[in-house]
Amino acid sequence: MSSNVSPDISAKTTPQRRPVPALMTLTNATRPRRPAGARTATAVDAFSSYAAAVTLLQPLGLSQPLRADQLDDLRALADEIRAIIEALVDNRRPPGCPTLNRFSAQATATQTLRIGAQGALSVDVRWQAAGALAELACQIVTEFSGLDPARLHYCAREACDLLFYDTTRSRSQRWHSESPCGLRERQDRWRKMADPGAVIA
Helix, strand or coil: CCEEECCEHHHHCCCCCCCCHHHHHHHCCCCCECCCCCCCCECCCCCCCHHHHHHHHHHHCCCCCCCHHHHHHHHHHHHHHHHHHHHHHCCCCCCCCHHHHHHHCCEEEEEEEEECCCCCEEEEEEEEECCHHHHHHHHHHHHHHCCCHHHEEECCCCCCCCEEECCCCCCCCCCCCHHHHHHHHHHHHHHHHHCCCCCCC
16 A cells, blocks of 8 residues: 655644544444434444445545454444544543554555755655555544644534534534534524424424
8 A cells, every 4th residue: 555645844743624534434433423314313333344344434545445354453443543532522631542553553654855846845655554454544643643632522413422623714613514413503593583482303
């Protein structure tokens, strides 16, 4: 596996508002959710089958396929990431990360300094990972390296328990997603204004 990342050098030690898709995917993998059109939140288990785990990881664009015998390791990695993120949100000391470090140790990286046309410096990082979980671990470590814990929040909609990373400049994001939570929140407000005595489900 070879991946190419070219961050601004100044970003190495400065918390960023860039998305952290791998962290949020694993953190929310087993949290109850209420899809659009559903009346109640339902528990999910993204590791109940190989097909479910592959579907979970697909948006992350890993270059290597997950193996069927890696489900237990993937679940352990997700449990560890969720515990770390929840600790950061609650302003607690995060637990250890032996599973993450075990898989990230299965990858090596080479770095090349590049100078742009206007003199801007960037680092070209190329990873060689032993498999899908090592590749995923590398992505997670990279996301942690620029994480701003103050941008981690629970969705503000009472019926939702998902976590999100606020990437807005104003730090004003309230919902994990515009659909369904943002839309439902506005619908609830409209109903309350139209009928102040109405009970919102």
